[in-house]
Amino acid sequence: MAKIIGCIGTSHVPTIGVAYDKGKQTDPSWAPLFDGYKPVAKWLEEKKADVLVFIYNDHCTTFFFDMYPTFALGVGEQFPIADEGAGLRDLPHIKGDVKLQCHIVDSLVNDEFDLTVFQEKPIDHGCASPLPLLWPHKPDWPGTVVPISVNVLQYPLPTPRRCYRLGQALRRAIESYPEDLNVVVVGTGGLSHQIHGERAGFNNTDWDHEFLDLLQHEPEKLLHLTHADYVRLGGAESVEQIMWLAMRGAMANSLKKVHLNYYLATTTAMTVVVYEEGEETEPRHVPNANQAAVM
Known part of the structure; x- marks a missing residue:
């Protein structure tokens, strides 16, 4: 049977892909x-991950506002990486597992998630920006990807709780697949950032760390927040954090943190975190007394 061996939360800032393609890995910034x-x-290699289920949002590359789905899942043997204006990237097409993708579609629809299904469509930086940092790609990717796009651009957006329930349904779908596969669920976007308007450049480091703490230990509290709460606390684009809740919904109640890197050097709090199921051994982050964003 397929099993979820862990989850990853990661930013998907497009400039990560640009910097990677330009070989800036050792640049001080x-x-x-x-x-x-x-x-x-290294963790993905050691765990022998076969599949990455990527929960991301499309930035009007595959879909546009005249027909923008709430939830969409890609089915296909491969997906091209989108040219978003900087030219085609030197990366192979993203590989898919059609049997697994079709099983997940069938399971989610029967779990009352009305999905849009897309084929042969390009995948933009929502998935393609962090992917080469997670997996080697020469001569090809070591495994397959299940791309799941979530609407975080055009209102009405799915609620935080709906995204969490998507993750729960996704776990049921994966665990009912008969082939032995090691699956990792990847939630993308965020954390705090705003790239336009009066608060352009806004970040909230205290909220970012509180969000990460609640995500791991008390995700239910995050489900009560409105989209306006996420925007107020983390900036307009931080509403992408609801995609991390879909990732979290696919995991067990108890999580242990394997790795966290938080780097705020631009307008986005660029973050990557890895969790496995099990009891945490590190001390819990305690928010500042005057913060109380959610507590």
Whole structure:
């Protein structure tokens, strides 16, 4: 039977892909970020991950506002990586497992999630930006990807709780698949950032760390927040954090943190974190007394 061996939360900032393609891994301004992904790549290699289920949002590359689905899942043997204006990237097409993808689609629809299914569509930086930092790609990717796109752009958005329940249904789908596969669920986006308007450049480090603490230990509290709460606390684009809740919903109640790298050097709090199921051994982060964003 397929099993979930862990989960990854990661930013999907497009400039990560640009910096990677330009070979800036040792540049002083970028090295702290790229170095933070090396333990994640090593973890995936050691765990022999066969499949990455990528929960991301499409940035009007595959879909546009005249028909933008709430939840969409890609089915296909491969997906091209989108040219978002900087030229085609020197990366192979993302590989898919059609049998697994079809099983997940069937299971989610029967679990009352009305999915849009897409084929042969390009995948943008929501997935493709962090992917080469997680997996080697020469001559090809070591495994397959199940791309699941979530609407975090055009209102009405799915609620935080709905995304969490998507993760729960996704776990049921994966664990009912008869083939022995090691699956990792990847939630992307965030953390705090705003790239336009009066608060352009806004970040909230205290909230970012509180979110990470609650995500691990008390995700239910995050489900009560509205989209406006996420925007107020982390900036307009931090509503992407609801995709991390879909990742969290696919995991057991108790999680232990394997690795965390938090790097705020631009307008986005670029973060990568790895969790496995089990009891945490590190002391829990305690928010500042004057913070109380959610508590």
